[in-house]
Amino acid sequence: MTLEWEQVVVHAENPAALGQWWADALGWVVVHTSDDEFEIRAAPDRLPGLDFVRIGESKKAKSRLHLDFRPDDQAAEVARFEAHGAKRVDIGQGEQAWVVMADPEGNEFCILGERRQP
Structure with a gap:
């Protein structure tokens, strides 16, 4: 069996805002966005990434x-x-x-x- 570390999931009230904050802070690139998810990585094909996922509470x-x-x-x-x-x-x-x-x-x-x- 082989496992690859894909990402760390971060629950966020506003995934796009928090994900963009981290992308700017780290100098990373955005690789996926939707209404409920925002994923960034150091480079488009480099793992692991940070995936910000909407949660309805602070x-x-x-x-x-x-x-x-x-x-x-x-x-x-x-x-x-x-x-x-x-x-x-x-x-x-x-x-x-x-x-x-x-x-x-x-x-x-x-x-x-x-x-x-x-």
Whole structure:
């Protein structure tokens, strides 16, 4: 049996708006849109993607799954995401090497610190 990781599904009140926000933030391309779905990928033929699917309710609690990003320059990426509309959030993480942020619908994601050299 062979499995290929196709995408991460993100529930959204407004899939097109949130999906476009992420496409702009990551520099990804839109590969599919409909009234209830908006899919983006790093390149049209590159997996996995992010698929934003309509759900009729707003986020109510801490996300059980989130994305982590490892930048070359953490401070610059945090500032870039803040300028793009992301907010820093406190989910009880305390003092850590990563920064927890939230997208416009409140979905948490982390900007990690520098990769440790082996």
